[in-house]
Amino acid sequence: MKQYLIYSMMFVMTVLMAACSNNDNPITPDGEGENIQNHAKTVLVYMAGRNSLSDVLASDLQEIKEGSLQIGEDDNLLVFVRRYNDSEQPWLARIKNGMVTDSVSLDDMGIVSSDGQNRASDPLVMEGVMHYAFSHYPATNDNYGLVLWGHACGWLFMNEVTEHRSRAYGLDNGSYIYSQDGRWINITTLAEILKGMPHMKFIMADCCNFMCLENLYELRTTCDYIIGSPAEIPDLGAPYEQIVPDMFADGAFYSGIIGKYYSSVSGTLPLSVVKTSEMDNLAQATRQAVQAVKAEIGDAYPDMTGIIHYYYTEMGIKFYPEYCIFYDAGDFIHTHAPEEVYQQWRQALNRAVVDCRMADRWNTDKIWRYMYSDFTVTEENYHGVSMFVSQDPSLGDYARYNEDIRQMEWYSAIGGI
Secondary structure, three states: OHHHHHHHHHHHHHHHHHHOOOOOOOOOOOOOOOOOOOEOOEEEEEEEEOOOOHHHHHHHHHHHHHHHOOOOOOOEEEEEEEEOOOOOOOEEEEEEOOEEEEEEEHHHHOOOOOOOOOOOOOHHHHHHHHHHHHHHOOEOOOOEEEEEEOOEOOOOOOOEOOOOOOOOEEEEOOOOOOOOOOEEEOHHHHHHHHHOOOOEEEEEEEOOOOOEHHHHHHOOOOEEEEEEOOOOOOOOOOOHHHHHHHHOOOOOHHHHHHHHHHHHOOOOOOEEEEEHHHHHHHHHHHHHHHHHHHHHHOOOOOOOOOOOEEEEOOOOOOOOHHHEEEEEHHHHHHHHOOHHHHHHHHHHHHHHEEEEEOOOOOOOOOOHHHHOOOOOOOOOOOOOOEEOOOOOOOOOOHHHHHHHHHHOHHHHHHOOO
């Protein structure tokens, strides 16, 4: 926490210095004699690729270069790249007119990692990179965007660089690509880092299972919109050559992003956009819905049979309901709450989910006909966001899940379920 405070103070001092400067000299990597020009919009694509996605990072980076040809002269498109390459440090650079410019390494930025591995998921690395990026390439009127590229698994807790368990975003396997001891950054830590950065226009999660209400609520004060999928996404991810211009657009820019993403995978990926200012209202409506569900079922665990689930943790070929997590939030409430309660809740959801795309199936590392054969996606039961629902702790991993969920602000806001 002390490190977050130090970086936040450094950031404020840097921005104040920039605001007092009238010199338009270009930025130099070593920072000597630099004066920061306040550009219109800044988007950082944070590419955590030291894992099984390392091989596809290059193709997405090339797409980003192509997309940069369609943005304004004053717009800043930045990338942070961490992949398997023993000959290079992770680096941050601006992509301009299809070219990599002003590239700086972690050493150049004065960033020292926690464990010497320079992991993209290390809070010190992530915070340092974002601080450098947003202070050297500031935007006006909070016109900042962040793309989280890499692996993710919603809010689930496993291994983090620090002592906490985490499995949320940014898997970094260290020096061995097939490591079973990879490190992630959890959503609570990510939220603390982002609270020390400028308020952003959007966060786009080009990673699996990000659009769960637990994540969205945790990040609600850091940006205006969050874009992503409640389900698993294909390795190649978004079509950046098409959507980069939309990241710098005004108005309903997010519709262009998810529309082109959806088309690029032929409609086989559920996507949604959440307006974060509506998350508190949605939490209140969900609390009322959860109370109604509890009144209906008493002390029993909710029967989740037939309800959409967006991730299945068991890797075998036999279906076990106890390994289903990330249930469709609306499908759960519609199934277990009285109709009038659901309709009130749905109104709150509609104000929060400002755009979405439905898919009746999606790419997954499981066998679809075995693991996802217990439900059918329809316009009526698809809602674009997921939610954890506690189950019998004697089943699967629910003893751990039921306890870990208590660390999320969403759990307290809705009174638990």
